[in-house]
Amino acid sequence: MKTKTVxxxxxxxxxxxxxxxxxxxxxxxxxxxxxxxxxxxxxxxILCVAVAVCVWAPSAFGQQKHYIKGTVKAIPVxxxxxxxxxxxPAVVPEGRFKADTVTPxxxxxxxxxxxxxxxxxxxxxxxxxxxxxxxxxxTTTTLQAQIVPLIITIKDANGTVVYDPxxxxxxxPGHTGVDIIVNSPLFTNNAWTMNSLSMGNTQYEDANQRAExxxxxxxxxxxxxxxxxxxxxxxxxxxxxxxxxxGSNYPTSVTSxxxxxxxxxxxxxxxxxxxxxxxSLAASVNVGTIPLFLTKNxxxxxxxxxxxxxxxxxxxxxxxxxxxTNLQVYGPFVVDTAQAFGPGFTGTMAHEVGEAINxxxxxxxxxxxPPWGNQGQVPAGQCQNNFEVGDPLSGGGVPPxxxxxVIAGANGLTYDLxxxxxxxxxxxxxxxxTAGFYSNHGTFTGHSKACPPGxxxxxxx
Amino acid sequence: MSNFTRSTQxxxxxxxxxxxxxxxxxxxxxxxxxxxxxxxxxxxxxxxQLGADQTAVSASFGVTSTAGLSATVGLAATGGxxxxxxxxxxxxxxNCSWTGTGLPTGSEALWTTDGANGGHGPxxxxxxxxxxxxxxxxxxxxxxxxxxxxxAFNGAASLGSFxxxxxxxxDAVYIGLKDTTAAHVSKVVFSLxxxxxxxxxxxxxxxxxxxxxxxxxxxxxxxxxxxxxTISGTLNGAPASCSSTCSVTGTxxxxxxxxxxxxxxxxxxxxGCPTPSGATCTATLSGTLNISAAFTGSTSLTYTQGALxxxxxxGIFSRTVTVTNSGTAIAASAYVADGLxxxxxxxxxxxxxxxxxxxSGSPYLExxxxxxxxxxxxxxxFSRTGTQAITYTTRILGAGPR
Numbered sequence: 001m002k003t004k005t006v007x008x009x010x011x012x013x014x015x016x017x018x019x020x021x022x023x024x025x026x027x028x029x030x031x032x033x034x035x036x037x038x039x040x041x042x043x044x045x046i047l048c049v050a051v052a053v054c055v056w057a058p059s060a061f062g063q064q065k066h067y068i069k070g071t072v073k074a075i076p077v078x079x080x081x082x083x084x085x086x087x088x089p090a091v092v093p094e095g096r097f098k099a100d101t102v103t104p105x106x107x108x109x110x111x112x113x114x115x116x117x118x119x120x121x122x123x124x125x126x127x128x129x130x131x132x133x134x135x136x137x138x139t140t141t142t143l144q145a146q147i148v149p150l151i152i153t154i155k156d157a158n159g160t161v162v163y164d165p166x167x168x169x170x171x172x173p174g175h176t177g178v179d180i181i182v183n184s185p186l187f188t189n190n191a192w193t194m195n196s197l198s199m200g201n202t203q204y205e206d207a208n209q210r211a212e213x214x215x216x217x218x219x220x221x222x223x224x225x226x227x228x229x230x231x232x233x234x235x236x237x238x239x240x241x242x243x244x245x246x247g248s249n250y251p252t253s254v255t256s257x258x259x260x261x262x263x264x265x266x267x268x269x270x271x272x273x274x275x276x277x278x279x280s281l282a283a284s285v286n287v288g289t290i291p292l293f294l295t296k297n298x299x300x301x302x303x304x305x306x307x308x309x310x311x312x313x314x315x316x317x318x319x320x321x322x323x324x325t326n327l328q329v330y331g332p333f334v335v336d337t338a339q340a341f342g343p344g345f346t347g348t349m350a351h352e353v354g355e356a357i358n359x360x361x362x363x364x365x366x367x368x369x370p371p372w373g374n375q376g377q378v379p380a381g382q383c384q385n386n387f388e389v390g391d392p393l394s395g396g397g398v399p400p401x402x403x404x405x406v407i408a409g410a411n412g413l414t415y416d417l418x419x420x421x422x423x424x425x426x427x428x429x430x431x432x433x434t435a436g437f438y439s440n441h442g443t444f445t446g447h448s449k450a451c452p453p454g455x456x457x458x459x460x461x
Numbered sequence: 462m463s464n465f466t467r468s469t470q471x472x473x474x475x476x477x478x479x480x481x482x483x484x485x486x487x488x489x490x491x492x493x494x495x496x497x498x499x500x501x502x503x504x505x506x507x508x509x510q511l512g513a514d515q516t517a518v519s520a521s522f523g524v525t526s527t528a529g530l531s532a533t534v535g536l537a538a539t540g541g542x543x544x545x546x547x548x549x550x551x552x553x554x555x556n557c558s559w560t561g562t563g564l565p566t567g568s569e570a571l572w573t574t575d576g577a578n579g580g581h582g583p584x585x586x587x588x589x590x591x592x593x594x595x596x597x598x599x600x601x602x603x604x605x606x607x608x609x610x611x612x613a614f615n616g617a618a619s620l621g622s623f624x625x626x627x628x629x630x631x632d633a634v635y636i637g638l639k640d641t642t643a644a645h646v647s648k649v650v651f652s653l654x655x656x657x658x659x660x661x662x663x664x665x666x667x668x669x670x671x672x673x674x675x676x677x678x679x680x681x682x683x684x685x686x687x688x689x690x691t692i693s694g695t696l697n698g699a700p701a702s703c704s705s706t707c708s709v710t711g712t713x714x715x716x717x718x719x720x721x722x723x724x725x726x727x728x729x730x731x732x733g734c735p736t737p738s739g740a741t742c743t744a745t746l747s748g749t750l751n752i753s754a755a756f757t758g759s760t761s762l763t764y765t766q767g768a769l770x771x772x773x774x775x776g777i778f779s780r781t782v783t784v785t786n787s788g789t790a791i792a793a794s795a796y797v798a799d800g801l802x803x804x805x806x807x808x809x810x811x812x813x814x815x816x817x818x819x820x821s822g823s824p825y826l827e828x829x830x831x832x833x834x835x836x837x838x839x840x841x842x843f844s845r846t847g848t849q850a851i852t853y854t855t856r857i858l859g860a861g862p863r
Contacts, residue, residue: 110577131577135602136561136631137544137664139515141577218551221515221558435552 344416596637
């Protein structure tokens with residue numbers, strides 16, 4: 001789901017809050033409607049709709065550094081007419097899971113289908129990237145992740161600023177935005193102990209997938225790894241004279257951040273990315289790869305470019321468009337070297353990549369879940385019904401929220417990674433993950449409660 | 462003949478499924494094997510030789526059986542893995558990568574994975590030398606019922622194929638075959654014909670083999686007397702023949718021999734043959750075996766004699782006698798004149814009387830040795846005291862063979 005951030009000036013610092021939005025229709029129960037086709041429907045969870053209701057955490061005040069709040073979201077699947085491959089469904093029969101039929105397609109991202117009878121006795125189906133944990137054989141499956149640096153030029157009344165993730169960064173001396181991400185725990189190995197069990201020396205998303213389906217995997221060599229490659233930087237221009245849409249620069253004097261911030265409109269960014277995928281990147285990006293478009297200190301706002309408006313700020317999202325019978329999964333992410341939205345560089349990316357793996361079809365027709373809410377990114381009174389593993393634990397949302405992983409990288413940088421919810425948190429028991437836990441860092445000890453009113457069971461209830 | 466395909470429900474009792482196929486000029490009977498026990502393998506191809514769990518294999522690689530038989534394994538593409546079958550189900554599984562049920566825990570299998578949810582099957586095994594049969598446990602990667610298939614080939618010619626259906630859970634099933642005619646199986650192909658997920662994605666357990674024996678057996682043959690005949694036949698299909706004394710070494714344990722007498726001889730008996738039947742001997746060797754065939758020579762003497770001619774000056778009667786030996790060569794022979802009238806005597810040779818047969822005391826003409834097919838001609842003479850007729854009964858004596 002697409003990630004948004006709303007920025008509120010507060011004294012000399014910025015008071016940030018997280019909010020989701022889902023402008024699509026809702027059913028009377030409060031569940032997101034997620035229209036059947038969903039092709040043009042944005043789907044995201046609104047955590048708070050108005051600024052007035054978004055003030056919460058006392059820790060946001062006082063002497064602590066205050067960050068602009070960023071959110072994450074997914075953009076539904078779009079149709080595209082190009083004849084390419086896509087996701088290849090597989091089969092997952094086990095227990096209350098039933099096998100689905102398979103329609104072989106060409107050079108797709110490896111994926112598997114599930115069909116589950118959830119705690120509400122309804123049957124849900126979906127697709128998850130990687131290799132089925134239900135299969136007899138356990139081995140490493142690789143997803144080709146392509147970092148596409150976006151060199152964004154924004155010209156406005158404040159001047160022209162080039163946001164270049166390939167250039168040496170003044171706020172992270174000795175680093176570029178690209179190397180910060182490439183050397184992050186998303187692409188390098190660390191020894192992960194999740195819920196007291198060793199997931200091995202591996203990447204974060206792999207550790208999460210192992211923990212999420214631990215009861216089916218144990219200490220077998222099942223892995224889902226991201227094979228990173230960095231493609232040639234792509235240039236986009238926004239603002240005055242720009243070709244991709246309006247854009248605004250926000251100097252440090254306005255934000256108190258370490259570097260300038262740029263804001264572009266979310267749809268404009270999405271359109272520009274799709275144009276790149278089907279245009280200048282067509283030779284290297286295909287349905288068998290996941291291009292991750294990396295901006296440096298450029299975030300998105302829905303419908304405007306106002307950093308301080310209610311529609312800002314989206315730090316990244318994951319989405320996909322259909323290519324024939326397959327999907328082209330992609331997403332833009334910001335590397336926040338300005339440290340405007342929080343520390344650790346990779347909180348948003350950990351969230352979104354985890355969601356892209358577990359919910360590659362960000363549309364209403366698949367990967368649905370029993371309605372959940374009053375949790376994380378979904379405020380009380382609202383419900384969400386998709387398998388977005390980051391949203392129930394989005395920082396700053398309805399507690400309990402992410403018990404972030406803080407990892408010291410070999411490059412001397414410290415990375416934050418958001419905790420992710422497990423499959424069984426959404427669908428209920430049996431607990432397929434690390435026994436007794438429903439998220440990867442100990443926060444959830446029970447599965448979600450039916451929404452409304454939502455919430456989460458705990459080990460004690 | 463072609464397209465011989467039989468399907469079996471694996472749940473059926475281990476029945477006998479026959480398939481008759483033609484491979485080139487050889488008509489073979491091929492039998493499906495549905496259990497490891499019935500395969501009764503004499504050797505195996507163990508996948509542990511590929512390396513540890515998760516060792517990647519190429520699209521074509523060589524293996525060797527426990528009996529030293531070489532084979533080439535072919536996959537559709539590079540990327541298969543050696544996989545160790547877990548002894549304990551997840552989450553307690555460790556040091557293993559195959560969690561399916563039915564393959565022996567702790568054993569190693571060949572997994573045709575492509576690293577995701579597809580595969581690089583089928584698996585083709587081409588043997589260094591032809592065998593009688595092969596089989597293995599097989600299991601689809603995706604849970605759920607599947608149909609396995611084994612195909613056998615003699616060179617490029619199909620010997621047929623069989624299928625086996627797993628249970629609904631998709632536990633491993635055994636699928637194998639035997640060529641009961643001869644060791645004509647040069648290649649087998651394991652595959653899945655129906656499954657959930659990708660049918661190119663499966664694990665193949667240890668390959669069970671029925672191979673021709675490689676034990677060296679020695680068959681010592683002898684013919685008595687030398688040149689009295691020959692022994693011919695096969696030792697596990699290999700030619701075995703001998704006309705005096707010889708030693709035949711083969712890699713099979715089954716021998717079938719026939720004794721054929723030389724001219725002038727007849728077969729007499731076998732010595733050392735476990736199962737003699739007339740001039741035929743069958744034997745199953747468990748080591749070195751000494752077998753001899755005895756032949757008996759035959760005597761077949763005929764004679765012709767000329768007319769008695771009287772020398773008027775001496776009164777002596779003479780005639781020529783020719784004895785022909787169409788039998789075995791003899792060491793000695795004689796022309797006996799039995800029942801000479803009173804007053805008639807043999808004057809040349811003289812003084813020789815036969816006591817070997819009645820009426821004893823008859824005179825005889827020593828003819829000596831006569832080779833097989835040979836003859837001898839001599840002259841005999843008589844005298845008489847009066848005018849009585851010179852009559853007698855001719856008897857030929859032969860002594861041999863020599």
